[in-house]
Amino acid sequence: MPTTHSDPLFHSLSKTKKRIIYTIIEYSPLLDSANMTPDDWGRIGKDIEKNYESYDGFVILHGTDTMAYTASALSFMCEHLGKPVVLTGSQVPIYEMRNDGRDNLLGALLIAGQFVIPEVCLYFYNKLYRGNRVTKVDAGSFNAFTSPNLAPLATAEVDIAINWDTVWRANTTVKFQVSTELNRNVGLLRLFPGITAATVRAFLQPPMEGVVLETYGSGNGPDNRSDLLEELKKATDSGVIIINCTQCLRGTVSTSYATGKVLMDAGLITGGDMTPEAALSKLSYVLAKADLNLDAKKKMMGQNLRGEMTADLAGAKFSLSDSRFIQVVAKSLSISCKEELEAIRDALTPSLACAATKIGDIEALETLKEMGSNLCLGDYDGRTPLHIAACEGNLKAVQYLLTIGATVYAKDRYGDTPLCNAVHFRHKDVVKLLRKTGAHFSRDKLEEAGSELCSLVVSGDLEGLEIWSLAGADLNKPGYDGQTAVELANAAGKPEVATFILNLLNKKVTTAFSGLNDYDEYDEDEENGGGIEFTASPAEREPQPLCPVAK
Template identity: 40%
Template sequence: MKNERGDFTPEPNFLFYALKQRFEDSDYTYRYLSEEEQSDSFLLHPMENGRRIQVKFVEYDPLIDSSNMCCNNWIQIAKDIKKEYDQFDGFVVLHGTDTMAYTASALAFICHNLGKPIILTGSQIPVIELRSDGYVNFISSLVVACSCIPEVMLCFDAKVFRGCRAIKIDTGAFDAFDSPNMAPLVKLGFKIQVNSTAVQRPKKLEKFFVNTKLCPDVAVLHLLPSMSIATVKSILNSEIKGLIIQTFGAGNAPSKNTEFIKLLKEASERGLVIVNVTQCHKGSVARYYAVAEGIQEAKVVSSGDMTLEAAITKLMFLLGQEELSVEEKRTLMSKNLRGEITVVQKDESALSLEIIEKLADTLNLSTFEETNKLRDMIFPNLMCGAAKMGELETLKKLKDKGGNLSSANQDGRTPLHFAAREGLVSVVKYLLEEGASVHQCDSNNNTPLMDAIYGNRFDVIPLLVRTGATIHIRNSVRIATELCCAADLDDVDTIHSWHIAGADLNCSDYDKRTALHVAMNSKRENAIKYLLNNGADPDAKDQSGKTPRDYAKKNGILHLLN
């Protein structure tokens, strides 16, 4: 936003340059990014761990005021994230506050098998103003986007909420958003506190994709005392396919108004999906009073403790799935899909694990908080050890006792890193099905896929790739160097590992040499045969203009090309 004559109006590229001027490490940007990349990207100063964040900006033309957001805009955002998904570790959507909660909820349902963070943020005061809260929200969102929290989230005023749980509660305060029925996923203070047990993780061995089938034919009926039947009729007889009824208290409606209940029943019988959402910000739709019985008989679906924004966007999403029957849509509407509904889970105390109990006793720990801290320190190493040894039952027991299967040890390595390196297929599959992240990097910036590659684990690599893992090395020259070294050693296993992980066998090193150049020059027959059988180009030119074919001719092995 730019201030012109006292009014804030959208200005192309203004935000990019304002944030770049504020946060860019210009020396590093100039050194490591090309001139073309610098037109939409910049590098930040190092974080506490020494790593730097590279920011790439994608700005829409024309710019969209949040009050003008619609389904097509949500779809566009989701498609743009999908387009860049393999290239970046996280995504930040800068958005106006008025409909931010709607967009966050919509993206949560559109995005399937999400393995990376998507953060929505913005500001109450535009960044043109000296007191703008936008700068802090932006940098906080970038930090969270570098985490391995695979959810759509909303970051505002040092709190990060699940996207499909957030609502806007204030038009002017910096703490403009809240999540009344769920604690924040992250609190950003002197230390960053992550509520890891609450994080939703994908539990399918499938890649990330977006489902953009949405049906906008949804209306909201906010019940009022003495509301006229004519008003209800006009809404129910319109062209809508779904209706949200905002009811009193814990889901109550005027049950003695038989005409009202009759209209709901008739609409449901016609195939209209009707959802009951409480008018209260906090609490849940529940059957406490007899007045709720009437709408239940009319097949009105209970939303539990869903927000209005989540209920609307979820209904739009389910109505868009034309392959589902009306009953299937009603059933899914009441089920928890993205953490939008509170599900009561069994509470397992860390004290119930014998080793924790004994250590707590030895260290004279008595409170639940102290024991939980001990568990958080010990569990990651216990789980990593169990994964490395292939002790699947131990892993399951640790999880049942409150362990987070995506937690990392002091080296940043998770159980999935160890299981992938050891080639333990059953353990890898279990961890993936329980939501372990294929994108999480250890302190050496290696993902579980890199461990599987370095260990030549042919059975594990396809599992990780199927779940969305990609080679985390952005510089193709480094990959080419690895392939060239393997070719020089006639190490077909290593070449095969890189290949099935998605590496391009025709990528070139600093001298423009491919693995086939090296294999031909060193007369490594096994590597030559593998590379040629898998698409390596015998006519690619290196820096001196020579091709693998030239080296084959020089070494008298032209017959291998046939």
């Protein structure tokens, strides 16, 4: 069972004037990471889910031996993730005089606490990697992990530089949830010269349902071994899903050679440039989907679910003709090379996107997006296009921004989220959609709710009370004088206001019992963002899973 250390810990102010407040959750007993199982992954995932709305992000301290497996598994289990989950650990125990644990822990805390990177990540030796892209490559170096086919998401040197173009975002309006159902009838099989058909046959026998086959080079196998190919074909015909991944550290699987095509003809699915850890975790996750048939599972294995494989893209589109405004600016500065154009684009995008959002120009936003612009970046006040859309009550703009990965957890320099803006300007439909997506008030805002509700009672503002209720405020929260909104309404001789509040409370109770919600009228599909965080207990040689960090 996890033990929560009740007193929060405070980090010193960062360069961005943010202070990280974090809470520690320590598991008992602590595990060497070599002893980790899918049950432990599920326990970590459920603890994140349980604490999701209380923190802006989560840091998991974990031993290095199986950290890549845990990072990959959690990336698939965490569905519609909108906040950073960062795994880290150390090669040398943190209690040793010379160790890498302190730097790794502090780096993970700073990144999880200051940036909205809605991914399961792994931080090690000054680099932040996508969790399902890493593999451990060195047992005797501080630089123990690498991401062979994807550049780091961030590098921490004098400053922390985030590669925002690489950050994966869930394009959804569905709330975060953790799927702990994993199929354990999966395995890794590595081809080697002289492997026998009997060995392959034995490995593929029931109850085996999914196999990652590590092949040569760009996904090649022997095309002169009919006995071997026959066993693979029998297995795929019987419903075993076999994923073709390369044994090479870098590179991808292709069918350019005949020795690669024979494996596809035998029913193998191309694994692209997935690591074996990611392919195995993905197989386990997909095979556990009881509502999918075999063909749907095979199709899902070929899809890029969490950025675990490289899509076939020609690169970001960008030219002088993409934007008349940028064209004029570039010409005035005598700029024409791609790198300088991109720098101008990135500098102008936040202001242009916010301006387009204010007037509801979805077409302009689409143009900026096609240019490779990141529409999640904030302007000089830290306000993102989603903040502007929420302020203006432009539901279509909110819907569009959510479907391209805008985060509901972004905070401007005043600490306000898009939900706060929608509540302030009383846009009920926007509040409903943001709540459906998983938006919620921060701890500070919830603490303020009691006094705000009491002010609304005094002024008899029923619309304001309803908006705050829809946004998730606790209507029983006392104000500064200790009175709840209902108590104040009765004391102030406003029985109609008290009745209205009681009706809102009853509606919430009825909703909870019926399993319905106020947001069912929307069918859109996705999105998320990021915000507080988590830590684990002090790192040891093989530290343990989870810890919360707050902000």
